[in-house]
Amino acid sequence: MVDVFKGMKLKWVLLSTSRNHVLKKNNKNGVLKEEIRYFELSFHKKNREMVLGSYLPYLLQKGKEIKEKNKTLKLHTVDYNGTDYWGSINLDHPASFDTMAMDPAVKTALIEDLDRFSRRREFYRRVGKAWKRGYLLYGQPGTGKSSLVAAMANYLKFDVYDLDLKEIQCNSDLRRLLIGTGNGSIIVIEDIDTSLDSAEDDKVTLSGLLNFIDGLWSSCGDERIIVFTTNHKDRLDPVLLRPGRMDMHLHMSYCTFSGFKTLASNYLRIQDHQLFDEIKGWLDKVQATPAAVAGELMKCEDPNVALRGLIKWFHNRANTEMQDGSLNIK
Structure with a gap:
């Protein structure tokens, strides 16, 4: 040739x-x-x-x-019978940043941060820091935290390692799991606020987790991202929140109008509709997660029927919240 x-x-x-x-x-x-x-x-x-x-x-x-x-992404889970304590399956989650119903400014900031991180190998070596980055995703259930992790993995072409701290027997096992992760990977620790609550003397400790995140062992590998998720950021120990451990905090909010338009495009393939203004008014009054809104839009392929069903759901939700005194007007 x-x-x-x-x-x-x-x-x-x-x-x-x-x-x-x-x-x-x-x-x-x-x-x-x-x-x-x-x-x-x-x-x-x-x-x-x-x-x-x-x-x-x-x-x-x-x-x-x-x-x-052409890489086939893998989802790894803790498996004491597997290689390096990990077992894996193919990660076929279709989430992308285009399909994420989240605040556009937050989405843009995250993409820019990921791009900057992925191209700064020499920068991290020059300043003497491990090539890693920590993110905290916090917000109510149903706001898309897990889907955002999948979108990050698909964007970067990184494997995902799902790390359930309650399944790990001790700090030394945690170090072995870290060594077993590959370069160019996302380590996910979900519900970090409850993961250490029931830790016993022979289980993973906070100090063991901190060494895992940014101690000497954290430098065993390159281009790693650690993602923490929580429904209650206020319950986290302040030592976890500082830069170097959770470098970027991303609030996964209730569904906004821009997020709703993304969902309408995804599920109904429409960019505009005469009922959009009414739905915007409801979103300004009633807190609804993207998952709840998506669940209503999935009930019918006809945009008119689906949107009217969503408006009815908002109406019922508002009545229920008024009756129990929990309606939260934005």
Whole structure:
């Protein structure tokens, strides 16, 4: 195959050779013949510096991009019978930033932060810090915290490691689990406010978790993201909240009108409707999670029926909250 790079002509040839391996079995010798295939690159000697300095790095980068594009993401869970205490399945979650019904400003800030993190390998080495980043996702159940983790994984092409602290027997096991995670991965610790509540003397401790997050063991690997989720940020120990552990705090809010429009586009494939103004008014009065709104939109494919059903749901929700005195006017 002939390739041309910046006016330079290069030739690739696929070659094959064989190698014999001597095998011993039952005091008898056997020979196993192995075929080795490889490419040979040839070019004019005057282009040597360009090939080594530009062409080969370009090929390696392109190869990495193709590999990441075709990568099958994995969801890993704690399994004491698995390799390095991890078991895995394919991660087929379809969530993306385009489908996330969240505050646009928060979404943009997160994407920019992820992009900055992924390209700063040399920066982290220069300042003497482990190449990792911590995020705290907090908000009521149904606001999309788990879906956002999947969207982050799909965006970065990172495997996800679901770390349930209540399943871990001791701090040393926690360190082994950390060592077993691959580079370019997202470690998820959900419901961090309750994960350590029932910790016994032989279970994971807060100090063990802190060493896991930013102690010496945290430098065993590159390009790692740790995501914590909680429904109650106010219950977290302040030592967990500081930069270096939870670098960015993201509030997953109740459904806003912009979030509703994203859901309407996802579920009903509409960008506008005559009932949108009425729904905006309800969203200004009644707190509803994106999951609750999506659940109503899923009930019918006809936009008119689905939106009227959502308005009826808002009406019933408001009446219920007025009766028990819990209506929260924004």
